[in-house]
Structures are given as structure tokens and as C-alpha cells.
Amino acid sequence: MLAQLPVAEAGAELLAATRRPEAADRALAWPLLITNAGRSGDPAEIGRLLALCERLRNEQDPVRAPALAALAELHPGLFGPADVGALDRVVTDALEARDGSYRTRQAVTKLAVGILREHATVPESPLLAWALAALERITGQRGSISLGALQHTLRRGQEHQVLAALRPWLEKAAAVADHRLLFALTHSLGDRAHGMPELQDLLARALHHSKDAAFGTAAGLWLAAPRTREERVEQIIALEPSAVVLHTVQAVLTTRRTDLLDPLLADTPPYGRFLKPGTRPRLPDLTYAHRWQPRQQAAAARLAERAAADTTQATHSRAAAIRAARSIPLFGRQLALEYLESDEVVLTEVALAALAWADDPARELTVLLAHADGDRARVAVYAASRAARFATPRQLAEQLDGLLTGGKITTRKEAVRLAAGYLPPQQAAELLRTAYLAPGQHPDVQAAVIAAGSGLLQREEIWALFGAAATDSPHTGTALLRTRPWQLAEAHQARFARLVGQVCRTDHxxxxxxxxxxxxxxxxxxxxxxxxxxxxxxxxxxxxxxxxxxxxxxxxxxxxxxxxxxxxxxxxxxxxxxxxxxxxxxxxxxxxxxxxxxxxxxxxxxxxxxxxxxxxxxxxxxxxxxxxxxxxQPALRVDLLLGLVDPAAGTLTVQLRELGEAAADRPALAASAARRLSTRLGRDRLPEATDPVLSAAEQLCGEGESATGLLAVGLLVGLGPQLGWPAEWRAVLRALRRHPVPDVRDAALEVETATE
Structure with a gap:
């Protein structure tokens, strides 16, 4: 709260807090002091603040890091040319600290980047020169630069001013093959960089004079412009043929410039900077293989087959080759079929999954369902579900007809789900009825029929099955209950509710x-x-x-x-x-x-x-x-009436009289009710019930009845101690100690308002 006041009122006390002996106190005080000065907006206060920050040189990093983080949060427009020296000392001290942490380096980076973005359109600005020099020192330790999202903060056209201001530093860095600032600027400008010819020329120069890692980055940024992407990728390959293995280059070759794809798929790939002789090239991206020429598809299939058969590679790498090849028409299916009976479980399962993505998934349904009742069911079942989407109703019905009544239970259950999910209602209802009524059908399969049939209630034969399922077995009855009212059309809800009633009467x-x-x-x-x-x-x-x-x-x-x-x-x-x-x-x-x-x-x-x-x-x-x-049943009635007592209600006296009548001539029951009433009042702690409770106790005390008198004592015991026994409450207690009924007097005498 103090830090929200003007600097003149809060500055001295906040400054004193930064000198406290405990590091935790100083770590809290420094950010408050910095934020307080920044809120003033006074350049003079910022100058004094930066002078104070020289003390951070000898601070511990747990104190220095939050202070610098708060300094980086200040608006960069608060800093002026006169602050360059102080800012440089702050950054230098942070970088030279022996216990400097990632958080500290992140804070000074954010500070420098913020000032750079603020003054990036002023070529001769001392703050711009300082920010670039500071980033150069920082990146010497961290290795990368991030300028944030300039495309969202610059005005339209201002990106050209930024480039003009940074051009001298970009040229200087390019002379020593340091392109980090260029890459950072291009990243931060996003789509705006596509319309900046000078920046694009700098990226093209970086391709010719860069190390391998920078070449890949430059290629990706240069290819980002959609209009020139297809032309530029050809220039990159001409410059370095082995660049075809770079991800950004491959993305263009496999989708747009497939005429340049052959070297990548050749048995002898183009060796060079990015693919050394003797190394095994990675399998290219085959996602769009269906767009390629037949010769290219055949070449890609050979590469995938070779990768899958290479036992020197890890199993997951071989499986990845089978999975990738599924996109190749004809060849992908053939490769998957070769590994269906592999000794490697991973390869068998990935081959099953790949069949669902073949040219004609419906044709593979028989193979997939054949594996649905074996150890590979965990993959085959889901693959079959996808393949079924591509089958015509007639094809699917023919495939499922024999599976619904024979084979393993898992296969039959999956066939039921496929029939209900992908066949027209009439065909689905007929197949489900056949499956349910098959002689000796397993209850689990019947339960699957019932669970799947809830979406076919427009067919009367499904209602007949549901009626039988309500009493046939525990499995089928429980399966009916998986359906909820909101899953059904309004016209079906009442009829289904009566089925639930039948299950309630079942002998299971x-x-x-x-x-x-x-x-x-x-x-x-x-x-x-x-x-x-x-x-x-x-x-x-x-x-x-x-x-x-x-x-x-x-x-x-x-x-x-x-x-x-x-x-x-x-x-x-x-x-x-x-x-x-x-x-x-x-x-x-x-x-x-x-x-x-x-x-x-x-x-x-x-x-x-x-x-x-x-x-x-x-x-x-x-x-x-x-x-x-x-x-x-007085005892049961008293229990119920106790639950109805509302201490805060104006009808509390009437409620307790009714309770007293239920316990009339039953002193033990009345005493028990009074104890439970006092326990409830003490547990619930209801201060809003003070007046109604006191009024009810006074009225019940004056009636002279045993049960109501005991209830009055219970009221006082429940709330009296919480309130400290006010005078009016003690007056009612004294009256109860003179009650005509001895049991009430004894109960009141057991209550003590003060300990002797």
C-alpha cells in the first residue's frame, strides 16, 4: 500500500527497506521501490533510481534478480540518453556477477530489448546503440536474441524505419558471419518481413556466407514468403544440393516443387554440407506422397522398405517407416501386409494401424477384425472403426454378418458397435437383433447390443430387444442403464423410463x-x-x-x-x-x-x-x-421435528411447542431432544438466531411444561456460552432454575455461567 503513494511520501521508507538485514525483505522492497519511481513518470526520479541500482552490484542474486525484473517491467520510454551510462553499469554488473542466474540474464535481456524496440526507428539514438551493444554482450553468453513480436507493436510501415536504423549493425555483424540480429529481426517482424526487399536481400546474403546451423535458419526465413517460395527453393538447392534434407526445404519440395524431389528419393542421395558421405539419410516426409509421380512413389516405397528392414535401427524407427509409408498409394499397403506377422509386436501393431489408412480401407476390414479377438485387439479394434467409415452399407453388412454370431467375444462386440455406428437403421437393427438372439450368445455381447442400440430407437425391433434385456440377465439390464434421458429424443423418454422400471422389478x-x-x-x-x-x-x-x-x-x-x-x-x-x-x-x-x-x-x-x-x-x-x-411413533417424530427446527425463524416457538408435544410425558425423550438441540446450536454458530432463540426460551419457560422447559434449557446452553452469557440470558436461566418441574430445575442448575 505504501508503494502506491507518491515518491515524495513513500520513497524514503521504501529506500530504507532496501537496506534491511534480511535478504527476503530486500527482495520484496527493491521491486516496490522501482515500481514506485516508475509510476511517477519523472525522468529525474528514474535517474536517481538507476544511481541507486548500483548497489545491486554487491547484492545476492535472490535480491538482484527480482529488482532487475522490476526494472525491465518499466516502460522503456522512461529512459533517456542521459541514462545510458547508468544502464550500462547495471547490465555490466549483472553479467559479471559470480552468482548470476538465468532469471537475472533474462531480466537484463528484456530491459535491452524493450529499449531497442522503443528507439528502433531513431538511427542516431544513443539508447539504440546501447541496447544493441548490450544485446551483443548478453548473447555472447546466451547465444540467441529475441525482439518479441514487433509485427504487433509497430505502426504500418514503421518496420522499414527499424531496418534503416539497424542496418549499420546488421552489416557489421554480417561481415563476421554473425546473423543472430538479422534472424531475430526477421522473426519479430513476421509476415511484414515478406514485403521488405532489403531484408530479403540480407537473408539471401546470409545463405552464401553462413555456417551450417545458420544456413538452415536463413533458408527457413527466406522461404517463408509464399509468393517467392517455389522460385527460391530452386536457388537454395542449386547453391547447396544437400539442402534437400533440411526440413524447411523438404516442406516445399514434397508439396509444391515435386519436380525437384527426385534427388531426395534417389538411392544415392546428394551428399554435401548437410549430408556427409557414409551417413544414412532420414526418410523424407511422405505425407503428400499421393501427389507425386508413380516413379517418385516407387522410389519412396523403396526407401521406406529399406528403413523398415534395417535391423541395426531401433524398433521405433523401423515402425516410423511403416507408419510413414501408409501415405504411398499401393506401396504403403504392401509394406504393412509384410509386417502383419512380424515377431516384433511394435511392428505388427503399427502395420495394423497403417492398413486403416490404405487406399481402400474398407477392403482391409476383414483383416483388421480377424485380429480383433487376439493379442493385437487394442490396435485392430480402433483401426477397424476407421476402416468401417469407408465401406458401403452392403460391404459392411457382409463383413459383419458372420462376425456377430461367431468368433471371440471381443470381435463380436466390436462388430456390434460397427453395425450400430455405420449401417443404416434398418440394416443395423436387423443385425443387432440377430446377434442378440443367436443361440448361446454370450451375455457380454448381448450387453454390447443393448448399449449400441440406444441410437436406433426409431426401430420397433430394438424396443423388443430392450424389453427382453430388462429381465434377461444382470449384464443386459445394467447395459440399459447406460443411457441417460438427455441422450434420447423426447418421444422416447417415457417409454424408456418404463423399461428402467422393469429393471427395478427384476430378480437380478x-x-x-x-x-x-x-x-x-x-x-x-x-x-x-x-x-x-x-x-x-x-x-x-x-x-x-x-x-x-x-x-x-x-x-x-x-x-x-x-x-x-x-x-x-x-x-x-x-x-x-x-x-x-x-x-x-x-x-x-x-x-x-x-x-x-x-x-x-x-x-x-x-x-x-x-x-x-x-x-x-x-x-x-x-x-x-x-x-x-x-x-x-414419538421417538421417530421427535427426530424428524428436530431436523425441521429453524433457529433463525420467527416461528421457532411454534416449532418447539410441536416438538414438546411429541415428547410430552416422555421426560427422557425430551431431555435427549434438548441435548441434541443445544449441540446443534453450538455446532452451527448462528449469531443471527440470537433474538429468536432468547424470545423462544422466555416463552417456553413461562409455560410450565416439562418438555418445553427442557427445550428452553437446551436453547440457552446452545448459544449462551458463545455470547458470553449476557444479562438477559442469565435472567431466563434464573427463571428456569425456579421452574415448577423438578427435572427442568435440575437441568438449569447444571448450567454454569461462570467457573468458581
Missing amino acids: PEAAVAALGQLPTWARFAPETAEVLPTLVTDLTNRHTWRAAVDAVATLAGQDLPHPLGGTAPGSVLHRTVTGLLASVRAGESEALADRDLPARQRLTVLLGGLPRPDQPWIRANLTGLAELLAE
Whole structure:
């Protein structure tokens, strides 16, 4: 905050902070001091700041680096010609520091580049001369220069002024074959460099007078101009035939100047600066081999075949040759077929993948699917998926017909997916039906049919399969549940919801439990599907799926749904479930047996414990109606009413009176409710509930009832200690200690407002 003030108010204290003994403090203070001075915009302040920066010479690098980084962030226009000497000292000290780090060198580079860009259009500027000299010293250590993106910061046409200003330094560097500044300028100008003849001439000169590494860079920059690219690549090859192996040159030869491609594909390549005699040339880029002449394709195929067969090379290099050759018409397929049965797993798998990119991928579908049930399935399956896109429906149907009912399970499952994904709906539905109903068909294949058939619901035969799948096996029932409502057309949602309801009734617990978990989502489309829930919960012979059904009932209670899915009116899901369980409790149930004990009451307890918090109006309404149903079960009703208590509500007294009525003539239950109420108030820490809680405690105290008196004590214990026992709270506590009910008096006497 101090650094945001004017220099006159903050400078002295910030300067003092840069002299603190702790390096961490100084590392924080220096950037603040520099930023504060820069914000002033006063050249005099910048001069004083640079003079202060001489102290960084003897600083540690963890202090020096952030200071220089902050200096580099200042706008370069703040520096004037008078600052050249100070700037030079700062850079010299940073470069000569024994503990100088990459971050320090990066900061001084950014500082020099920023000043260079700011003054690049002024040929005689001392700051421009300093920036170039500084970069020369810096790059002597780092080896490269980056001027940023000048094409985005210069005004239109200003790039010519920059070139004119830098021309003397460019000529001087070219005389000693140092082209780093030229390359940096060309990179930073981007597309603007294409329209600068003088700059292009300098790049052409660099090609004639450069070392091997610089030649490649110069060639790439010279070829960047689209209009002259095809003409210039011929000049480069004439200058140095071995340049055909350079990536930038190859990119033009393989796409545009294919008439110059033959030397690159020859059995004896053009040796020279970039390809020494006796060295093995790398395989050229074959991506666009389909554009080449047949003789060039044959030559490229020979090179690829030779590279793939070269056992002296690493396996991944041989695999790369097979993969690259897939772009060569006819020859790529032949090479891939040669390696399908290779002892090298990597070569076999890359050959399988290459077949999917052959001239006629559909023709390779049989070969790929034949490998889909073996160890190479992880590659063949995905390759077959691509090949299937190129097959006509008739071709694909013929290929898949025999695979759907025979062969390994993996192959059959993939055939199912291909049929559903690439065949017309009628053909796909027929093949899926055949696969599902095949005698002895594996359940996993049937499950794959169901999972794939969700996109074919416009066909009635698919609905027939789905109806059978709902009860056939756990695999098929679970497969049905992979479909979600938002994946279906609106016309299909209700019908599919009824299928989910069928799975809920199945005798396969695994599928039924999964379906019950999804039923609350589907029930809104077909409310009748939820009718199964009360039956599953209240049927005490159901020992497998009742808990999942209870969870579904509780979930529906938390959703804003119309009757009969929501609410507690007679006939609703929640009402029928609770009344059914209460009927079993009244009728007498298994009690304290070896394997069962009060099953209906246990299920009712689980249901009440899983109900959502009353944080929405419809949830509170549902829970309030449920509390009325539990009148014959005081303990359970008290539990539910406790969850409905809202300490901050204006109706808190009414809520607690209802709770007291539920616990009337049950002192132990009332005491337990009071303890839980105080624990909740102490845990939730609700300062906004102070006034409603105090008012409720006063009113309940005056009623003279046992249950409400104990609840009043619970209110005081819950919030009193948090508030420090204000006077009005202690007054209510004293009144409770004189309550007509002894249990209430004893409970109040156990509360202490101060320790003796």
C-alpha cells in the first residue's frame, strides 16, 4: 500500500527497506521501490533510481534478480540518453556477477530489448546503440536474441524505419558471419518481413556466407514468403544440393516443387554440407506422397522398405517407416501386409494401424477384425472403426454378418458397435437383433447390443430387444442403464423410463439396485414407474433391494415434483411407503430373532435418516407432512421435528411447542431432544438466531411444561456460552432454575455461567 503513494511520501521508507538485514525483505522492497519511481513518470526520479541500482552490484542474486525484473517491467520510454551510462553499469554488473542466474540474464535481456524496440526507428539514438551493444554482450553468453513480436507493436510501415536504423549493425555483424540480429529481426517482424526487399536481400546474403546451423535458419526465413517460395527453393538447392534434407526445404519440395524431389528419393542421395558421405539419410516426409509421380512413389516405397528392414535401427524407427509409408498409394499397403506377422509386436501393431489408412480401407476390414479377438485387439479394434467409415452399407453388412454370431467375444462386440455406428437403421437393427438372439450368445455381447442400440430407437425391433434385456440377465439390464434421458429424443423418454422400471422389478439384484439409483431421474417422464418403490420397501421378504428403494424414495422427497412423485398426500410415494411400514410395525414384526429384529422399524429409521435437509420450501413441506404421519411413533417424530427446527425463524416457538408435544410425558425423550438441540446450536454458530432463540426460551419457560422447559434449557446452553452469557440470558436461566418441574430445575442448575 505504501508503494502506491507518491515518491515524495513513500520513497524514503521504501529506500530504507532496501537496506534491511534480511535478504527476503530486500527482495520484496527493491521491486516496490522501482515500481514506485516508475509510476511517477519523472525522468529525474528514474535517474536517481538507476544511481541507486548500483548497489545491486554487491547484492545476492535472490535480491538482484527480482529488482532487475522490476526494472525491465518499466516502460522503456522512461529512459533517456542521459541514462545510458547508468544502464550500462547495471547490465555490466549483472553479467559479471559470480552468482548470476538465468532469471537475472533474462531480466537484463528484456530491459535491452524493450529499449531497442522503443528507439528502433531513431538511427542516431544513443539508447539504440546501447541496447544493441548490450544485446551483443548478453548473447555472447546466451547465444540467441529475441525482439518479441514487433509485427504487433509497430505502426504500418514503421518496420522499414527499424531496418534503416539497424542496418549499420546488421552489416557489421554480417561481415563476421554473425546473423543472430538479422534472424531475430526477421522473426519479430513476421509476415511484414515478406514485403521488405532489403531484408530479403540480407537473408539471401546470409545463405552464401553462413555456417551450417545458420544456413538452415536463413533458408527457413527466406522461404517463408509464399509468393517467392517455389522460385527460391530452386536457388537454395542449386547453391547447396544437400539442402534437400533440411526440413524447411523438404516442406516445399514434397508439396509444391515435386519436380525437384527426385534427388531426395534417389538411392544415392546428394551428399554435401548437410549430408556427409557414409551417413544414412532420414526418410523424407511422405505425407503428400499421393501427389507425386508413380516413379517418385516407387522410389519412396523403396526407401521406406529399406528403413523398415534395417535391423541395426531401433524398433521405433523401423515402425516410423511403416507408419510413414501408409501415405504411398499401393506401396504403403504392401509394406504393412509384410509386417502383419512380424515377431516384433511394435511392428505388427503399427502395420495394423497403417492398413486403416490404405487406399481402400474398407477392403482391409476383414483383416483388421480377424485380429480383433487376439493379442493385437487394442490396435485392430480402433483401426477397424476407421476402416468401417469407408465401406458401403452392403460391404459392411457382409463383413459383419458372420462376425456377430461367431468368433471371440471381443470381435463380436466390436462388430456390434460397427453395425450400430455405420449401417443404416434398418440394416443395423436387423443385425443387432440377430446377434442378440443367436443361440448361446454370450451375455457380454448381448450387453454390447443393448448399449449400441440406444441410437436406433426409431426401430420397433430394438424396443423388443430392450424389453427382453430388462429381465434377461444382470449384464443386459445394467447395459440399459447406460443411457441417460438427455441422450434420447423426447418421444422416447417415457417409454424408456418404463423399461428402467422393469429393471427395478427384476430378480437380478445387481441390475435392480443400479436401476433404483436412476429411477428418480427417469420417474419424471413416467410417474407410474415409481409405484414399485413402496412395494420394494414395505415387502419385508425383500432383503436385497429395499435399501436402494429407500434411497430412491428419499431422493424423490428432495425434488420439487407433482403428486404422486412428490408431497406426502395420500397416494404419494412417500406417504404409501411410510404408511406401509407403520402398518407392519403396528401388526407386529419379527423381534430380536437370530437373523432379524424389527425390520420395518429399521427401514423406517433408514428412510428418515436419508431424507434431505429442509433447505427448500417443498422439502420442508414434505417433511412437515411426514411428521404428522409419525404421531404414533414419538421417538421417530421427535427426530424428524428436530431436523425441521429453524433457529433463525420467527416461528421457532411454534416449532418447539410441536416438538414438546411429541415428547410430552416422555421426560427422557425430551431431555435427549434438548441435548441434541443445544449441540446443534453450538455446532452451527448462528449469531443471527440470537433474538429468536432468547424470545423462544422466555416463552417456553413461562409455560410450565416439562418438555418445553427442557427445550428452553437446551436453547440457552446452545448459544449462551458463545455470547458470553449476557444479562438477559442469565435472567431466563434464573427463571428456569425456579421452574415448577423438578427435572427442568435440575437441568438449569447444571448450567454454569461462570467457573468458581
